[in-house]
Structures are given as C-alpha cells and as structure tokens.
Amino acid sequence: xxxxxxxxxxxxxxxxxxxxxxxxxxxxxxxxxxxxxxxxxxxxxxxxxxxxxxxxxxxxxxxxxxxxxxxxxxxxxxxxxxxxxxxxxxxxxxxxxxxxxxxxxxxxxxxxxxxxxxxxxxxxxxxxxxxxxxxxxxxxxxxxxxxxxxxxxxxxxxxxxxxxxxxxxxxxxxxxxxxxxxxxxxxxxxxxxxxxxxxxxxxxxx
Amino acid sequence: xxxxxxxxxxxxxxxxxxxxxxxxxxxxxxxxxxxxxxxxxxxxxxxxxxxxxxxxxxxxxxxxxxxxxxxxxxxxxxxxxxxxxxxxxxxxxxxxxxxxxxxxxxxxxxxxxxxxxxxxxxxxxxxxxxxxxxxxxxxxxxxxxxxxxxxxxxxxxxxxxxxxxxxxxxxxxxxxxxxxxxxxxxxxxxxxxxxxxxxxxxxxxxx
Numbered sequence: 001x002x003x004x005x006x007x008x009x010x011x012x013x014x015x016x017x018x019x020x021x022x023x024x025x026x027x028x029x030x031x032x033x034x035x036x037x038x039x040x041x042x043x044x045x046x047x048x049x050x051x052x053x054x055x056x057x058x059x060x061x062x063x064x065x066x067x068x069x070x071x072x073x074x075x076x077x078x079x080x081x082x083x084x085x086x087x088x089x090x091x092x093x094x095x096x097x098x099x100x101x102x103x104x105x106x107x108x109x110x111x112x113x114x115x116x117x118x119x120x121x122x123x124x125x126x127x128x129x130x131x132x133x134x135x136x137x138x139x140x141x142x143x144x145x146x147x148x149x150x151x152x153x154x155x156x157x158x159x160x161x162x163x164x165x166x167x168x169x170x171x172x173x174x175x176x177x178x179x180x181x182x183x184x185x186x187x188x189x190x191x192x193x194x195x196x197x198x199x200x201x202x203x204x205x206x
Numbered sequence: 207x208x209x210x211x212x213x214x215x216x217x218x219x220x221x222x223x224x225x226x227x228x229x230x231x232x233x234x235x236x237x238x239x240x241x242x243x244x245x246x247x248x249x250x251x252x253x254x255x256x257x258x259x260x261x262x263x264x265x266x267x268x269x270x271x272x273x274x275x276x277x278x279x280x281x282x283x284x285x286x287x288x289x290x291x292x293x294x295x296x297x298x299x300x301x302x303x304x305x306x307x308x309x310x311x312x313x314x315x316x317x318x319x320x321x322x323x324x325x326x327x328x329x330x331x332x333x334x335x336x337x338x339x340x341x342x343x344x345x346x347x348x349x350x351x352x353x354x355x356x357x358x359x360x361x362x363x364x365x366x367x368x369x370x371x372x373x374x375x376x377x378x379x380x381x382x383x384x385x386x387x388x389x390x391x392x393x394x395x396x397x398x399x400x401x402x403x404x405x406x407x408x409x410x411x412x413x
Contacts, residue, residue, distance in 0.1 A: 006305060010313040017317035021324060029277050035314040037281035040257060041288025042311055049297055051250040055243040070244040074251030087208040090409055092248055094212035095219055097408055099245055101397035102223025108397075112390035116383050135376045142380020143387070150388050167384070168340055174381030176344035177373050179330070180351030186323035193320045196313070 002201050011201040014193055142170040213403045220401030260285070347373055 002008065016031035059067045073095060079088040120143050127133030148160060149167030156164045198204045223241075226234040264278035292303040336342040353359045354370020363369075399405035 006309040010309045013310060014313050014317045017314060017321060020321060029274060030280055031314060032318075033277040033280040034284045035311070035318065036260075037284025037286075038288045038306065038311050038314070040260060040281075041285040041292070042307060043253060044257060044285070044289040045292025045297060045303060047250040047253050048293060051246045056247045056250075066240075067244075067247075070247040073244070074248055074254075077248075077251050077255050080255075087212075090208070090212035091215060092251070093408060094216040096245060096248055096252075097400060098216035098219030099223055099241060101216070101400045102220035103227070105224055105394055105397050105401075106227040108390045108394050112386055113394075116386055116390075120383060135372075138376055139380045139383070142377060143384045146381050146384025147387060150384070169343060170377055170381040170384070172340045172343040173347040173373065173377040174385070176347030177351045177378035178382075179326075179344070180348040181355070181374070183323065183326050183330070183348075183352055184355045186319060186326060189316055190320035190323045193313070193317050 001203055004200075007200050011197055014197060018193075141166070146170050146174075209406075209409055212409060213406070217401055217403060220397075257285075347378070 002011075013031055013034070016027040019025055020028040056067055056071060060071070073092045076088045076092045079085045120140055122133070122136045122140050126136040145163045145167035147167070149164040149171060151160075151164075154160060195205065199206065219241075222237070226238045261282065264282050266272075267275050267278045268282075288303070288306060291301075291306065295301055295303065297303050330348070334341070334345050334348075336345055350366075350370050350373050353362060354367045354373070359366045359370060396405065400408070
C-alpha cells in the first residue's frame with residue numbers, strides 16, 4: 001500500500017466519485033463540488049499565465065498602448081451589470097462573433113469541405129490496389145447517399161427514396177461504430193482508474 | 207445605435223478575417239496575429255465574468271442556506287485555494303499547483319468520465335433493441351467495434367480486429383464524411399448570416 005499522501009488523496013477522491021454507482025451521496029457531492037471548484041481555479045491560473053499576462057499586461061507595461069483596446073473591450077463585458085449602458089456588452093460579443101464567423105468560413109471550407117471531398121474522390125490511382133479501390137467506391141456511394149438522406153427539398157420517392165434508404169443504412173452503421181468507439185474510450189478511462197487503485201495505491205499490480 | 211454599432215463591428219471583423227485568409231501578406235498576417243491576441247484577452251475576460259457568476263451563485267446559496275449549501279463552501283474553497291496557489295507560487299512542473307492538478311483534478315475528471323462507461327452501457331442495454339433493420343445495423347456495428355477493439359476480439363477470430371477497423375474506416379467514414387459535409391455547409395451558411403446581420407439572435411433583448 002502506498003505511503004505517498006498524494007496517492008491517497010487521488011485514490012479517496014476516485015472512490016468518492018465511484019460511490020455514485022450506489023446512489024447519490026454526500027461523498028460524491030463533495031467530490032463533484034471539489035472538482036468544479038478546483039477546475040475553475042485551474043482555469044483562472046491558466047488564463048492569467050497564458051492569456052492576460054503575456055497578451056495584455058506585459059505589452060501594456062512595455063508601453064504598447066494599442067493593447068488598451070482589448071482591455072476596454074474586455075471591461076465592456078461588465079457593463080451588463082449597469083442597466084443604463086448594458087447594451088455595450090454587445091460590442092465585445094459582436095467582435096468575438098464576427099472574428100469567429102469570419103475565420104470559420106475559409107477554415108471550414110478548406111478543412112471540412114475540400115479535404116473531405118478530396119478524400120472521397122475516386123481516381124484511377126485508387127485502384128492501384130484493387131481492394132482499396134473497392135473500399136473507395138463504397139465510401140463514395142456512402143457519402144452521396146448520406147448527403148441525399150439529408151436533402152429535404154424534395155420528397156424521398158423513387159430514386160431519391162432508394163438512395164436515401166441506402167444513406168440511412170450507412171448512417172446507422174456510422175452511429176453504431178461511433179457509439180462503440182466512445183464506449184471503448186470511456187472503458188479505457190475506467191481501466192486507467194482501476195489500474196491506479198490496484199497499482200500505485202494498493203500495490204497489487206505493477 | 208444600440209444594435210447597429212455591434213452589428214457593424216461584427217460585419218467588419220467578419221469581412222476582415224475572410225480577407226486576411228485569402229491575402230497572406232505580412233500586413234494581413236500581422237493584423238490576424240494581433241486580433242488573435244486580443245481575442246485571447248477577451249476570452250479571459252469572459253472567464254472572469256463566468257467565475258463572477260459562479261461565485262455569486264454559490265455565495266447566494268450559502269447566504270440563503272439553500273439545499274446542499276455546505277458543498278458550495280467546498281466549491282468556493284477549492285477554486286480560491288487553486289487560484290491563490292497558482293498565482294502566488296507559480297506553475298512550474300514541480301509546483302504545488304501541478305501536484306494538485308495531477309492528484310486531485312486529473313483523478314476527479316478521469317473518474318467522472320469513467321463513470322459514463324457504466325451509464326452508457328446501462329442505457330445501451332435498455333435502449334438497444336433490434337426492432338428494425340436500422341436498429342439492428344446500429345447494434346451490430348457497435349458490437350463489432352467494441353469487441354474488435356479489445357484483446358478479446360482476437361480470440362473471436364484472428365481477423366476480427368481488422369474487420370472492426372474496416373467498419374471504422376469504410377462505412378463509418380462514409381457516413382461521417384456525409385454528415386461532416388452537411389455540418390460544414392450549415393456552419394458556413396450560419397456564419398455568413400451572422401456576418402451579414404441576417405442572424406441577430408446573439409444581440410439578445412429587444413432594444
């Protein structure tokens with residue numbers, strides 16, 4: 001059994017959270033509330049050291065007064081507590097939303113649309129290995145049918161009905177696979193916690 | 207004015223960010239980098255606002271002695287302690303802040319998500335019924351991936367893990383790509399609507 005107090009803290013907190021499997025209880029609530037508090041404290045420090053200090057206070061200290069603009073914009077967030085000027089909170093929000101929307105259009109087009117289409121296109125070179133060529137064809141059919149399934153401007157009848165039916169088959173296989181993959185990711189986290197309890201804490205496994 | 211100024215700022219920022227992407231000139235790249243720093247600062251201020259709300263919520267709960275109020279003390283204490291430790295003693299790899307992260311935050315977070323394994327399994331047990339062809343396909347592909355990705359899959363059949371990998375790489379990839387393309391087009395359309403001021407729900411309120 002470990003003699004390191006930190007290992008004991010980690011193990012006891014792990015058990016507190018696992019106690020929820022029995023039912024909601026004070027130990028779980030303690031762990032849950034501690035998690036929320038410590039996580040917020042972590043982000044306060046993280047944002048201070050990685051955002052505010054290097055990107056605002058250090059440049060301002062060095063005489064770069066252009067950084068008064070983000071300071072002013074940031075302070076505008078707090079105007080929401082002053083009813084007469086509460087509309088000013090829309091200015092930093094508008095700035096952030098405009099930035100995000102403007103940046104996302106070309107980025108999405110490049111990363112999601114063009115790259116995905118590039119990966120879907122079947123060229124003669126796809127058949128260098130006949131099997132991978134067939135898989136590429138299946139992917140092409142799957143992508144087209146999935147897109148058709150989500151095309152609601154025309155009633156799904158006739159050829160559109162058949163293709164959207166194939167589309168839903170691909171979608172269901174995809175949902176199932178994604179679900180299975182997510183479960184496996186959670187199970188690997190569970191294994192990690194059990195290994196921690198049995199290894200570093202209890203010393204039953206190496 | 208209360209709506210037009212924010213809408214104008216949103217329009218200008220949106221157009222500027224699109225332009226800077228297509229003109230990779232040192233001036234536009236410098237502009238993008240400066241704006242990015244400003245955005246990081248604004249995110250930090252938004253966090254300050256969120257932390258303020260959290261403190262307000264828990265302080266009110268304690269003051270009014272609402273149900274489970276003693277746990278609010280735990281939250282406020284955890285937050286203050288972590289913040290003070292990190293701000294005063296720093297965040298070096300061997301600092302107290304990192305020790306708390308590794309021995310308190312990481313186990314709590316890891317266990318919270320590990321707990322989901324039980325609930326996902328129990329929800330799947332209750333919800334997964336092979337009532338139709340679609341439901342059966344979902345069920346089968348989930349089982350193939352789950353069994354194929356664990357060592358047990360090797361004992362079912364030597365090629366079972368490779369088959370699970372194929373399910374992920376071919377039919378799953380096809381549907382994910384279709385969905386991704388749809389999401390991308392939808393997001394682009396929404397972003398355009400926001401920049402052009404057609405979508406204004408972010409302004410909130412009537413005035």
